Amino acid sequence: KQEVTQIPAALSVPEGENLVLNCSFTDSAIYNLQWFRQDPGKGLTSLLLIQSSQREQTSGRLNASLDKSSGRSTLYIAASQPGDSATYLCAVSVSGGGADGLTFGKGTHLIIQP
Amino acid sequence: DGGITQSPKYLFRKEGQNVTLSCEQNLNHDAMYWYRQDPGQGLRLIYYSQIVNDFQKGDIAEGYSVSREKKESFPLTVTSAQKNPTAFYLCASRGTRRGYTFGSGTRLTVV
Numbered sequence: 392k393q394e395v396t397q398i399p400a401a402l403s404v405p406e407g408e409n410l411v412l413n414c415s416f417t418d419s420a421i422y423n424l425q426w427f428r429q430d431p432g433k434g435l436t437s438l439l440l441i442q443s444s445q446r447e448q449t450s451g452r453l454n455a456s457l458d459k460s461s462g463r464s465t466l467y468i469a470a471s472q473p474g475d476s477a478t479y480l481c482a483v484s485v486s487g488g489g490a491d492g493l494t495f496g497k498g499t500h501l502i503i504q505p
Numbered sequence: 506d507g508g509i510t511q512s513p514k515y516l517f518r519k520e521g522q523n524v525t526l527s528c529e530q531n532l533n534h535d536a537m538y539w540y541r542q543d544p545g546q547g548l549r550l551i552y553y554s555q556i557v558n559d560f561q562k563g564d565i566a567e568g569y570s571v572s573r574e575k576k577e578s579f580p581l582t583v584t585s586a587q588k589n590p591t592a593f594y595l596c597a598s599r600g601t602r603r604g605y606t607f608g609s610g611t612r613l614t615v616v
Contacts, residue, residue: 435607495547
């Protein structure tokens with residue numbers, strides 16, 4: 392069964408720093424990987440979607456990489472801002488076998504100190 | 506703008522009562538999903554539907570039921586058989602390139 396792990400579970404850094412969030416998954420037979428942001432009490436906002444054939448995706452200050460063979464993805468946030476404070480979730484989409492849906496990690500709770 | 510609408514935002518259930526959570530999408534997506542989120546745990550899949558009039562159990566379907574009579578709608582009923590229903594419920598749909606879009610959630614509390 393696919394398992395997704397996110398490290399660290401929590402992170403607090405001063406404003407302006409560049410930072411990296413890590414995600415690993417146990418089964419490399421994924422269709423794609425998606426990074427989400429969740430603010431307290433809110434739904435999930437999609438940040439980046441990486442297909443299994445891709446190595447990385449970029450959106451503004453965010454860059455996500457995917458190494459499917461090693462079961463790893465990273466989310467790089469450049470020049471962090473207090474507004475980036477949220478929980479970041481990594482999820483993989485299963486591939487084939489009649490299964491469907493996303494498997495999620497437990498998230499990284501990020502605090503950017505002003 | 507296209508998106509997913511969940512209602513109500515907050516819901517309170519008495520012991521032994523069934524309650525229904527609404528999920529509507531105008532994204533023209535075929536596949537829809539229900540997830541449950543508990544503190545300290547990842548999101549867990551309850552039910553999903555890949556097409557109208559068809560749905561499948563996810564990892565934690567016991568105590569829940571769904572219907573999919575219209576493409577736009579995928580309501581979730583939390584039955585009295587669900588012994589620990591207090592949680593945050595999220596509805597999602599899957600679009601092109603298999604990217605997922607989520608609603609804003611319903612927080613259910615047992616009183």
